[in-house]
Amino acid sequence: MRTLHVIAHPESAHHVDGLVGGWYDSPLTTAGSAAAVAIAEALRARIPEGAGLELxxxxxxxxxxxxxxxxxxxxxxxxxxxRLREKSYGEAEGKPQDWLTRRFVTPPAVGERLRHDEGIAGAESMAEFGQRVYAAMDPILRSDCPHQIIVTHGGAITFVVAAWLALPLDALGYARFRAGPGSITELHEDDYFHNRQLVRLGETDHLR
Structure with a gap:
């Protein structure tokens, strides 16, 4: 069985400072660094010593x-x-969340959602974001390594999981897979049918 462990990076400075993340390059907080240790220990407990592993x-x-x-x-x-970065929010990155909220154009309830213009200069559309993450997933999915770990961002996890499940990007106009900071999402592929499963989404027991 092949297992893919998807990590949403733990708490970083932009979370506590109330700033827009995206490609804004903030470090982990002290709590985030401690959570990274807990994540590493949880993964060590799940992945056998000496097993094939990619990170x-x-x-x-x-x-x-x-x-x-x-x-x-x-x-x-x-x-x-x-390509595993969070969605780019263009000129909003590093600014207060309120700045983005006042200017953000929400997607329509019905109609084009993935290619919707959110009204922020330089920001990626959800379609551009998804295409980028799907491209990053291509070589990962072609690997036959039995254990793989991806450390990415909360917004990117939707596209990581969807690529694993071989869902077409255009099917994600509405669907989202939510996983909070420091969480582990576990995906399995069996050796016989090669069916792929979403086993755990956004697990945080290791952080308690």
Whole structure:
């Protein structure tokens, strides 16, 4: 059985400062760094010593820092991929959340949602965001490594899970997979039918 562990990076400075994240390159907080240790220990308990293992991470600092802790504990070097970044919010990044809220144009209840213009200069559409994450998932899915870890961002997890399940991007106009900071999402593929499962979404028991 192949298992993919998807990590939403733990608490970072922009969370506590009330700033827009996206590609804004904030570090983990002290609590986030402690959570990264807990994540690493939880993964060590689930992945046998000596098992084949690959570790992929967004190149943004908050994800890199978490991936470094995980990599040290599991003795694997993270592979950084900018395509695993959070959605870009363009000129809103690093600004107060209220700044974004006042300008944000919500998607329509009916109609084009993935390619909707949110009204923020330089921001990615959800379609552009999804295409980027799907492209990052292509080589990961082609690998036959029995254990893989991806350290990414809360918004990106929808597209990581959907790519794992081979859902077409256009099916995600409404669907979202939510996983909070520091959570572990577990995905399995069996060796016989090669069916893929979403086993656990956004698990946080290790943080308690």
């Amino acid at each position: 992929f991470s967004s190149d943004l600092r908050r994800a890199q820092e978490a991936a470094a802790v995980i990599g040290e504990r599991l003795q694997v070097i993270p592979i950084l991929d900018r």
